[in-house]
Amino acid sequence: MILVWFVVSPLLGGLLAWLSSRRGADWPRWISVIVLGANTIVWIGIWPRVSGLPSLPQHGSWLIEFSRPWIPQLGISFHLAMDGLSFLMILLVHFLGLAAVVASWSGIQDRVGFFHLNLLWVLAALVGVFLALDLVLFYVFWEMMLVPLYFLIGIWGHENRIYASLKFFVFTQSSGLLMLLSILGLYFIHGRNTGVYTFGYLELLGTAMNPSTAMWLMLGFFVAFAVKLSAVPVHTWLPDAHTEAPTAGSVILAGLVVKAGAYGLLRFAVPLFPKAALDLAPVAMVLGAVGILYGAVLAFAQTDLKRLVAYTSVSHMGFVLLGIYSWNQLALQGALMVMLAHGISTGALFILVGGLQDRIHTRDLRRMGGLWATAPRMGSVVLLFALASLGLPGLGNFVGEFLTLLGAYLVSVPLVVVATLGFILATVYALWMIQRIFAGPNKEAWRVPDLGAREMAVMLVMIAVIVWLGLYPQTVLDTAAGALETLQQQTGVSAQAASSSGDVNGAQQHPADLWAGRTEPYDGGTP
Numbered sequence: 001m002i003l004v005w006f007v008v009s010p011l012l013g014g015l016l017a018w019l020s021s022r023r024g025a026d027w028p029r030w031i032s033v034i035v036l037g038a039n040t041i042v043w044i045g046i047w048p049r050v051s052g053l054p055s056l057p058q059h060g061s062w063l064i065e066f067s068r069p070w071i072p073q074l075g076i077s078f079h080l081a082m083d084g085l086s087f088l089m090i091l092l093v094h095f096l097g098l099a100a101v102v103a104s105w106s107g108i109q110d111r112v113g114f115f116h117l118n119l120l121w122v123l124a125a126l127v128g129v130f131l132a133l134d135l136v137l138f139y140v141f142w143e144m145m146l147v148p149l150y151f152l153i154g155i156w157g158h159e160n161r162i163y164a165s166l167k168f169f170v171f172t173q174s175s176g177l178l179m180l181l182s183i184l185g186l187y188f189i190h191g192r193n194t195g196v197y198t199f200g201y202l203e204l205l206g207t208a209m210n211p212s213t214a215m216w217l218m219l220g221f222f223v224a225f226a227v228k229l230s231a232v233p234v235h236t237w238l239p240d241a242h243t244e245a246p247t248a249g250s251v252i253l254a255g256l257v258v259k260a261g262a263y264g265l266l267r268f269a270v271p272l273f274p275k276a277a278l279d280l281a282p283v284a285m286v287l288g289a290v291g292i293l294y295g296a297v298l299a300f301a302q303t304d305l306k307r308l309v310a311y312t313s314v315s316h317m318g319f320v321l322l323g324i325y326s327w328n329q330l331a332l333q334g335a336l337m338v339m340l341a342h343g344i345s346t347g348a349l350f351i352l353v354g355g356l357q358d359r360i361h362t363r364d365l366r367r368m369g370g371l372w373a374t375a376p377r378m379g380s381v382v383l384l385f386a387l388a389s390l391g392l393p394g395l396g397n398f399v400g401e402f403l404t405l406l407g408a409y410l411v412s413v414p415l416v417v418v419a420t421l422g423f424i425l426a427t428v429y430a431l432w433m434i435q436r437i438f439a440g441p442n443k444e445a446w447r448v449p450d451l452g453a454r455e456m457a458v459m460l461v462m463i464a465v466i467v468w469l470g471l472y473p474q475t476v477l478d479t480a481a482g483a484l485e486t487l488q489q490q491t492g493v494s495a496q497a498a499s500s501s502g503d504v505n506g507a508q509q510h511p512a513d514l515w516a517g518r519t520e521p522y523d524g525g526t527p
Contacts, residue, residue, distance in 0.1 A: 001066065002042075002064060003064055003065075003066045003080040003081075003082060003131055004066055004080065006039060006043070006090065006127050006131075007080070007124055007127050007128050007131065008124075009035055009039060009124075010035060010036070010039075010097075010120040010121065010123045010124035010127070011120070011121060011124045013031055013032060013034075013035035013036075013120050014032075014116060014117040014118070014119070014120035014121045014124070015117065016031050017029075017031045017032055017113055017116040017117055017120065018113040018114055018116070018117040019113070020113065021111075021112055021113025021114070022113075025109065025112045027113075028112050028113045028115070028116040028117075029101060029105055029112070029116065031116070032101045032116045032119065032120060033098065033101055033102070035120065036094050036097050036098040036101065036120075036123070037098060039094050040091070040094040040095060040098060043087075043090060043091055043094060044091070046064075046087075047087075047479070049063060062081040062082060062083055063082050063083055063084075063087070064081070064082045065079075065080070065081040065082070066078075066079070066080045066081070067079040067080070067081075067133075070134070070136075070137070074136075074197070074199075075187070075191075075196070075197045075198035075199055075200070076134060076136045076137070076199050077134050077137075077199075077200060078134070078137060079132070079133040079134040079137065079200065079201075080128075080131040080132060080133065080137075081131065081133045082131060083482065083483040083486070084479045084480040084481065084482050084483040084484075085263075085266065085267070085336070085480050085483035085484065085487075086130045086131055086263075086483070087479065088336070088340060088476060088479060088480055089130040089259065089263055089339075090127055090130050090131070092255065092256065092259070092339075092340060092343050093123055093126050093127055093130070093256055094123075095344075095465070096251055096252065096255040096256055096343060096344075096347050097119070097120075097123045097252070097256075099251060099347060099348075099351065099458055099461075099462065100119065100247070100248035100251040100252055100347075100351075101116070101119065101248070102454065102457075102458050103247050103248060103251065103351040103354065103355075103455075103458060104119075104246065104247055104248040105454065106358075107246065107247055107354065107358055108156060108246065108248070110156070111155070111156075114151075114155075115152070115155075115156060115248075117148075118148035118149075118151045118152050119148070119152065119248055119252070121144070121148045122145055122148040122149055122152070122252055122257075123252075123256075124144075125141045125142075125144035125145040125148070126141075126145065126256050126257070126260060128140075128141030128144070129141045129142055129145070129260050129263070129264075130260075130263060133200065133201040133202065134199050134200055134201065135183045135186070135187075135199040135200075135201060135204070135268075136183070136199045137199075138201075138268070139176070139179065139180055139183060142176060142179070142224075142260070142264075143173075143176055145172075145257065145260070146169060146172055146173060146176075149168065149249065149252070149253070149257070150165050150168065150169050152245065152246065152248070152249040152252075153165040153168060153241055153244055153245045153246075153249055154166075156245075156246040156249070157244040157245050157246060157249070158243070158244045158245075158246075159244070160240070160243075160244050161244040161245075163240065163244075164237075164240040164241050164243065164244035164245070165241070165244070167236075167237045167240055167241070168237045168240070168241045170237075171227050171234070171236075171237040172227060172228065172237070175223050175224040175226075175227040175228075175234070176224050178219075178220040178223050178224055179220050179221050179223075179224035179225075181220055182216075182217040182218070182219075182220030182221050183199070183220075185213070185216075185217050185220075186204055186207060186217055186272065187199055187204075189207060189209050189213070189217075190203070190204055190207045193207065193208055193209075201267075201268070201272075204272060205271060205272060205490055207272075211275060211276065211279075214273045214275060214276040215273075215276040215279065215280070217273060217276075218269060218272070218273035218276040218277060218280065219276075219280075221264065221265075221268055221269040221272070221273070222265070222269050222280065222284075224261075224264070225261040225262070225264035225265045225268075225269055226261065226265075226287075226321075227261070228257060228258060228260050228261030228264070229258055229261030229262055229265070229317050229320065229321065230258050230261075230313060230314050230317055231261075231287055231288070231291055231317060231318070231321050232287055232290050232291040232294050232295075232314065232318070233287075235291070235295075235314050238253070238258070238310055238313065238314060239307050239310040239311060239314075241253055241310075242254065242306055242307070242309070242310035242313070242350070243304060243306045243307045243310060243363075246354070247350060247351060247353075247354030247355075250306065250310075250350040250353075250354065251347045251350050251351060254309075254310070254313050254342075254343070254346045254347060254350055255342075255343035255344070255346060255347035256343065258313060258317055259339050259343060261317075262317070262320045262321075262324065262335065262339055263339075265321075265324050266324060266332075266335075266487060267487070270324070270325075270327065270487070270491060271487055271490040271491055274490070274491035274492060277325070277327075277491070278491075280325070281325040281326075281327070281411075282412075284321055284324075284325040285321070285322050285325045285326065285408070285411070285412060285415055286415065287318075287321060288318045288319065288320070288321030288322030288323075288325065288415075288419070289318065289322060289415045289418045289419045290318070291314055291315065291317060291318030291321065292315050292316075292318035292319060292322070292418075292419050292421075292422035293315075293318075293418065293419075293421060293422060293425065294314065294315070294318075295311045295312060295313070295314030295315030295316070295317075295318060296311075296312070296315045296422050296425035296426055296428075296429060297425060298311040298314070299311035299312050299315065299429040300425065300428055300429040300432060302365070303364060303365050303366055304363045304364065304365070305353050305356070305357075305363045305364075305365055305368075305433070305437070306350070306353055306357075306363050307363075308365070308429065308433060309346065309349050309350060309353060312346065312349075312389055312426070312429065313342070313346055315422060315425075315426065316338060316342045316346070316389075316397075317342075318419070318422070319334070319335070319338045319400070319401050319404045319419070319422070320335045320338050320339060320342075320404075322335075322404060322408050322415065322419055323335030323338065323403075323404035323407060323408065326404075326407045326408040326410070326411045326412075327488070327491065328407050328410055328411070328488075329407070329484065329485075329488070330403050330404075330406045330407030330410070331403070331404055331406075331407025331408055331410075331411075332407070332484045332487070332488070333403050333407070333477050333480070333484065334399075334400050334401065334402070334403030334404030334405070334406070334407055335400070335404055336400070336476070336477075336480055336484070337396060337399050337400030337403060337404075337469065337473060337476065337477075338397065338400035338401060338404060339400075340396065340400070340469060340476065341388070341395070341396030341397040341399070341400050341466060341469050341470075342397065342400075344388075344396065344462055344465050344466045344469070345385050345388040345389050345395075345396070345397055345466055346389065347462070348381075348385045348459060348462045348463075348466075349382070349385050349386070349389065351455075351458065351459075352378065352381060352382050352385070352459075355378070355451070355455060356371075356378070356437075356448075359375075359448040359449065360446055360448055365433075365436045365437065366436075367443075367444055368436055368437045368446075369436065369437070369438075369439070369440040369441055369442055369443055369444075370438070370439070370440055370441050370442025370443070370446070371437055371438045371442065371446055371448065372438040372439065373442070374442070374446060374447055374448055374450070375438075375448050375449070375450040375451070376450065377450045377451045377456065378450055378451050379434075379437075379438040381451065381456075381459045381463070382434065382437070382438070383434055383438075384463060385462075385466070386430040386431070386433060386434055387430065388466050388470075389426060389430050390423070390426040390427045390430040390431075391423050391426060393470070394467070394470045394471060395466050395467060395469070395470040396465075396466045396467075396468075396469025396470045396473070397466075397470075398470060399469065399470055399473045401422075401423070404419075405419060405420060
C-alpha cells in the first residue's frame with residue numbers, strides 16, 4: 001500500500017492545506033512542507049532496496065507493486081509498480097515540489113490554500129504517471145495534471161496568463177486525446193488477437209499487429225509525449241507557459257512536467273511499439289538535434305529573462321529525445337541523467353529568476369545590469385547554475401549530455417556533430433545572461449536585497465545535488481540499471497547484445513547497430 005499512499009497523501013494534503021487557510025496563510029505552507037518532506041524522507045529510506053533490484057525484473061519482480069481490479073468488466077485495474085527508473089523520477093517530484101513550496105513562501109499571498117491544493121494535486125498526478133502500469137490509469141493521471149496546472153498559470157500567473165494557460169491546455173489536451181485513441185486501438189487489437197481485453201501494460205507488450213497500424217498507434221503516443229517534452233516543432237506552448245507561470249509553476253513545468261513526456265517515451269512509446277519506434281528513430285533523432293540548436297539560438301535572442309530560461313529547456317530536452325531514440329545503454333543513461341540534472345539546474349534558475357522579478361518587478365534584460373555589487377550571493381548562485389546549464393564538467397548536466405552524445409555516436413555521427421554545437425551555443429547564452437544581469441553598469445541604480453537565509457538554504461541543497469550528480473553519477477546509474485536494461489530487453493536490444501548476438505558468420509554486432517538496422521559485423525573496436 002505504500003505506492004497508493006504516495007499518490008493519496010498529496011491529494012489529502014492538498015485538501016487539508018486548502019481547508020486550513022482559514023486559520024492563516026502559513027498553515028497551507030507548513031502542511032505542504034510536512035507532507036512532501038515526510039514523503040521524501042520515506043522515499044530516500046527505501047533507496048538501499050532499489051539499489052539491490054535484479055537486473056532484469058519481469059512480471060512479478062518489481063521492487064514494489066500494488067494491483068487491484070478497478071473495472072474488471074473492461075479489463076481495467078488499479079495497477080501501480082515501481083522500479084529504479086520510476087523511483088528516481090518520484091524522488092525528483094518530491095524534491096522539486098518541496099523546493100517549489102519553499103520558493104513560493106512569500107511570493108504567493110492571494111488564495112494561498114487553493115494555490116497549495118493545486119500544487120500538491122499536480123505532484124500527486126505526476127507520482128501516478130510514474131507508477132501506473134494500466135494504460136487507462138496512466139491516462140487518468142496524465143490528464144489529471146492539466147486542470148491544476150491550468151489554475152496555477154491562469155490565477156497566479158503574470159500579464160498574459162490567460163492566453164498562456166489556454167494555449168497550454170489546448171496543446172496538452174488535444175495531444176492527450178490522440179494518445180487515448182491509440183490506447184483504445186491497442187486494447188481492441190490485443191483483444192481480437194488473444195480474446196483477452198485488457199489495458200494492462202505488461203500484457204499489451206508484444207501485441208501483434210501489421211506495421212502500418214503499429215506506426216499510427218505509436219504516433220498517437222509519440223505526439224502526446226513529444227508535446228509534453230516540448231520537442232520541436234510542438235514546443236510553442238512551453239515558452240509562453242513558463243513566462244507567465246508563477247515561480248512554483250515554472251519549477252514544476254520545467255523540472256517535472258516535461259520529464260513526464262520523456263518518461264512516457266521510455267516506458268510506453270518505444271516498448272509497446274518497438275518496430276514502429278525503430279522506423280521513427282531517425283526522424284526523432286533529427287528532431288532532437290534540431291531542438292538542441294533551435295532552443296539555444298532562441299534563448300540567446302530573448303530579452304525576457306524567464307523566456308530565455310524556458311528556451312534552454314527546449315534545447316536540453318533535445319538531448320533527451322536524441323538519447324532515447326539512440327536506444328543503447330550509454331544513450332539511455334545519458335537521457336536519464338539529463339532529465340534529473342536539468343530538473344535541478346533549471347528548477348533552481350526559475351526560483352532565482354522569480355526571486356529577482358519579485359525584487360525589481362521586471363524580467364526585461366535590457367533594464368538589468370550591475371546587480372552583482374548589490375546581490376553578490378544571488379550572482380554567485382546564478383553563475384553556478386548557468387555553468388551547469390552550459391554543461392560544465394563536474395556538474396550533473398555535463399555527465400548526462402556527454403553520455404548522450406557517446407551513445408548517439410554509435411548510431412549517427414553527423415547528428416552528434418550537430419548536437420555538439422549545442423555546447424558552444426549554451427556557453428554563449430549562459431554567459432551572455434550573466435553579463436546582462438550582473439555585470440556592466442547599473443543604469444537604473446537597482447538596490448536589491450540579496451538572497452535570504454531561506455532562499456540560500458534551498459539553493460545550497462540544490463547545489464549539493466547538482467554537484468553530487470556530476471561527481472558521483474554512478475549512484476543514479478546503478479539505481480536505474482535494472483529498469484533501463486529491462487526496457488532494452490522488451491524491445492529486443494539489451495546491453496548484453498554485443499556479446500550474445502551475431503550474424504550468420506558468428507561476427508558480433510553492436511546493440512546500437514541492431515537498433516539502427518545495420519547488418520555489417522561489428523569488430524569490437526570503435527563503432
